[in-house]
Amino acid sequence: DAGVIQSPRHEVTEMGQEVTLRCKPISGHNSLFWYRQTMMRGLELLIYFNNNVPIDDSGMPEDRFSAKMPNASFSTLKIQPSEPRDSAVYFCASRHQGRDNEQFFGPGTRLTVL
Amino acid sequence: AQKVTQAQTEISVVEKEDVTLDCVYETRDTTYYLFWYKQPPSGELVFLIRRNSFDEQNEISGRYSWNFQKSTSSFNFTITASQVVDSAVYFCALSGPSTDSWGKLQFGAGTQVVVTP
Numbered sequence: 001d002a003g004v005i006q007s008p009r010h011e012v013t014e015m016g017q018e019v020t021l022r023c024k025p026i027s028g029h030n031s032l033f034w035y036r037q038t039m040m041r042g043l044e045l046l047i048y049f050n051n052n053v054p055i056d057d058s059g060m061p062e063d064r065f066s067a068k069m070p071n072a073s074f075s076t077l078k079i080q081p082s083e084p085r086d087s088a089v090y091f092c093a094s095r096h097q098g099r100d101n102e103q104f105f106g107p108g109t110r111l112t113v114l
Numbered sequence: 115a116q117k118v119t120q121a122q123t124e125i126s127v128v129e130k131e132d133v134t135l136d137c138v139y140e141t142r143d144t145t146y147y148l149f150w151y152k153q154p155p156s157g158e159l160v161f162l163i164r165r166n167s168f169d170e171q172n173e174i175s176g177r178y179s180w181n182f183q184k185s186t187s188s189f190n191f192t193i194t195a196s197q198v199v200d201s202a203v204y205f206c207a208l209s210g211p212s213t214d215s216w217g218k219l220q221f222g223a224g225t226q227v228v229v230t231p
Contacts, residue, residue: 033219042221042224043205045219101209102164105151105158105161106158107157108157
């Protein structure tokens with residue numbers, strides 16, 4: 001069974017550009033999480049969804065960040081406009097709520113904003 | 115509030131030595147889950163173990179073992195006979211109903227383990 005799939009794996013963009021990160025959770029999982037990892041702040045939860053519905057977006061830094069989950073097999077995290085301080089590794093994770101509590105992480109997207 | 119403390123920032127050992135990673139947590143929940151994840155240099159986060167707060171049995175899996183002590187709010191992780199491939203950052207995490215739902219993981223800051231030949 002494939003794990004969590006994220007694309008792109010690396011993204012380099014210029015300040016002010018729109019960035020879209022994509023995630024495909026593990027089939028059958030009904031919870032999806034977006035995290036950001038930086039040296040300064042460690043792992044931060046940005047937002048998570050249960051059954052495609054956003055439950056908690058209190059970790060989203062500001063209005064430049066938005067996330068969607070149009071169906072059970074796809075989610076996007078968008079940054080518009082991007083800024084250099086957004087440079088980080090962005091992880092997507094999924095789990096099956098109600099069966100197990102562990103989250104399974106994707107390989108991450110390394111974002112660099114110049 | 116939930117909090118996970120990994121006081122050790124970095125541990126360096128020589129191959130074949132044992133290494134123990136400390137994890138201390140705070141929670142007001144009576145039921146909760148504890149986790150360990152490994153992040154090797156390649157960057158992915160790998161799930162290692164989940165422990166329910168009702169189950170205080172220690173667990174051994176190959177060279178890995180975990181010591182859960184509710185009385186001291188600790189969930190320590192030991193690597194026996196370390197190998198170079200064990201070099202990674204190890205994260206302890208906690209989830210419980212007080213974080214609005216069971217979904218959110220509260221991560222510690224991580225401990226960098228460096229195993230040299």
